[in-house]
Amino acid sequence: xxxxxxxxxxxxxxxxxxxxxxxxxxxxxxxxxxxxxxxxxxxxxxxxxxxxxxxxxxxxxxxxxxxxxxxxxxxxxxxxxxxxxxxxxxxxxx
Amino acid sequence: xxxxxxxxxxxxxxxxxxxxxxxxxxxxxxxxxxxxxxxxxxxxxxxxxxxxxxxxxxxxxxxxxxxxxxxxxxxxxxxxxxxxxxxxxxxxxxxxxxxxxxxxxxxxxxxxxxxxxxxxxxxxxxxxxxxxxxxxxxxxxxxxxxxxxxxxxxxxxxxxxxxxxxxxxxxxxxxxxxxxxxxxxxxxxxxxxxxxxxxxxxxxxxxxxxxxxxxxxxxxxxxxxxxxxxxxxxxxxxxxxxxxxxxxxxxxxxxxxxxxxxxxxxxxxxxxxxxx
Numbered sequence: 001x002x003x004x005x006x007x008x009x010x011x012x013x014x015x016x017x018x019x020x021x022x023x024x025x026x027x028x029x030x031x032x033x034x035x036x037x038x039x040x041x042x043x044x045x046x047x048x049x050x051x052x053x054x055x056x057x058x059x060x061x062x063x064x065x066x067x068x069x070x071x072x073x074x075x076x077x078x079x080x081x082x083x084x085x086x087x088x089x090x091x092x093x094x
Numbered sequence: 095x096x097x098x099x100x101x102x103x104x105x106x107x108x109x110x111x112x113x114x115x116x117x118x119x120x121x122x123x124x125x126x127x128x129x130x131x132x133x134x135x136x137x138x139x140x141x142x143x144x145x146x147x148x149x150x151x152x153x154x155x156x157x158x159x160x161x162x163x164x165x166x167x168x169x170x171x172x173x174x175x176x177x178x179x180x181x182x183x184x185x186x187x188x189x190x191x192x193x194x195x196x197x198x199x200x201x202x203x204x205x206x207x208x209x210x211x212x213x214x215x216x217x218x219x220x221x222x223x224x225x226x227x228x229x230x231x232x233x234x235x236x237x238x239x240x241x242x243x244x245x246x247x248x249x250x251x252x253x254x255x256x257x258x259x260x261x262x263x264x265x266x267x268x269x270x271x272x273x274x275x276x277x278x279x280x281x282x283x284x285x286x287x288x289x290x291x292x293x294x295x296x297x298x299x300x301x302x303x304x305x306x307x308x309x310x311x312x313x314x315x316x317x318x319x320x321x322x323x324x325x326x327x328x329x330x331x332x333x334x335x336x337x338x339x340x341x342x343x344x345x346x347x348x349x350x351x352x353x354x355x356x357x358x359x360x361x362x363x364x365x366x367x368x369x370x
Binding site for chain 1: 108
């Protein structure tokens with residue numbers, strides 16, 4: 001459990017570092033994205049997810065065993081959760 | 095000093111809100127099940143629904159999204175500002191540690207972390223780490239998080255992930271020599287005002303909604319969106335689209351007519367790329 005914790009800690013630190021250096025921890029970047037006045041956060045997030053999508057796609061095509069865990073579909077909860085989360089995100093910008 | 099203290103209070107409010115949201119979810123989850131908010135979990139991804147291979151969806155969709163972002167880059171109203179201030183080319187050290195990275199290098203590195211987490215058999219979901227973190231912290235006190243189950247390598251990894259974010263971002267800020275003058279984001283003050291009570295109320299409430307909403311909807315901006323969409327999960331597509339639309343509508347409402355003056359306010363408040 002200690003080893004898993006250290007790995008997680010390093011991954012978290014790397015993620016925090018990349019997010020900060022890319023400007024994603026800035027309020028003005030998030031608010032700007034939601035107001036469609038500064039698209040950097042949108043470009044970053046969609047760019048990252050498309051890159052990961054291509055990596056998983058290539059891994060699947062070439063038979064490399066890097067298979068992501070898939071979040072299950074649980075019905076209306078996705079919409080209810082999305083509405084609550086969206087209000088918080090729009091109000092605070094984080 | 096007062097500003098720094100006020101900034102700390104506002105951040106603390108946000109953290110308390112996030113933790114409270116996870117507790118509320120844990121306490122309310124049986125009731126929400128009874129209300130029929132959750133249907134029995136199904137493994138649903140676009141390739142399963144369309145009955146094609148994973149690569150047949152992931153590869154064209156990934157390319158399409160990248161092309162759309164190349165277009166978004168051309169249309170970005172902040173493009174001129176980001177490109178500005180060129181003059182002499184900064185040294186490599188400054189470009190890495192002082193200047194903000196461009197979206198392409200940042201997103202490729204972040205995607206690398208998402209895939210690296212998967213290669214470790216884990217999942218880069220930040221909000222999902224909150225209940226794991228609370229489960230580890232409260233276990234010695236005898237509290238049992240019903241939505242987490244037993245403590246394991248997975249919960250330890252996820253709990254450590256959110257703990258690690260803070261030093262990671264602080265080290266980046268330290269190396270960038272970001273000053274502490276903007277303890278409260280100037281753009282945010284413009285819409286929320288300068289009352290500390292109101293500011294703390296907004297961050298606490300928003301923190302609660304963010305973590306509670308993320309638990310209900312199955313992820314946050316990282317778990318359900320940046321790490322979730324590449325898995326082609328139907329639930330993550332539904333959650334991601336819903337929260338983005340809602341967040342945009344909320345921001346439009348909060349800003350109202352100030353929206354058109356976004357760049358003007360940003361310029362007037364002298365928000366620089368190093369410190370906003």
